[in-house]
Amino acid sequence: MSLVNVALQILPSGLEKEKAYHAVDEAIKVIAESGLKYMVCPFETVIEGAYTEVMETVEAAQQAAFNAGAADLLVYIKLQRSKNKEVFIDDKMKKYK
Template structure:
């Protein structure tokens, strides 16, 4: 796989008691925050920007911390925008909306 910058949207829905869902999701977001990649937390998913392999490693680690935080099962949704010849950035898509 090339090493252009891609965008990856990650949504993890943990199977835990309803009062623990946000705490488990916060653990996954902490993995993203500590990774050093550019990211944006949104209401339904977190979007990251970086090399494909690095982002996929973050996806793996985010799932692992959710299990360690008590999730018995996860629904994991990943969306990737990838361009063979150019970087894909968050700014290109949403920069005009930042006020």
């Protein structure tokens, strides 16, 4: 199993501000409940785990935003994966802690 990192930003469109924030909170809740390591940042949430599990969580987070009232989403995904090593959030963040 090779670990990857995904930076996920979900932006609900067509909702008033508070409802949009609620939709994002519901997406983050799904990520938190996934059991995967994650870090909420100001513009995106970074998720660490096996590729398949991470991508299933990305899909579930989008569905949670839809279920919270969003009709349309702008979804931005950045993926880091390596052929030869596992990718960890801490490798990028340790010098800032």
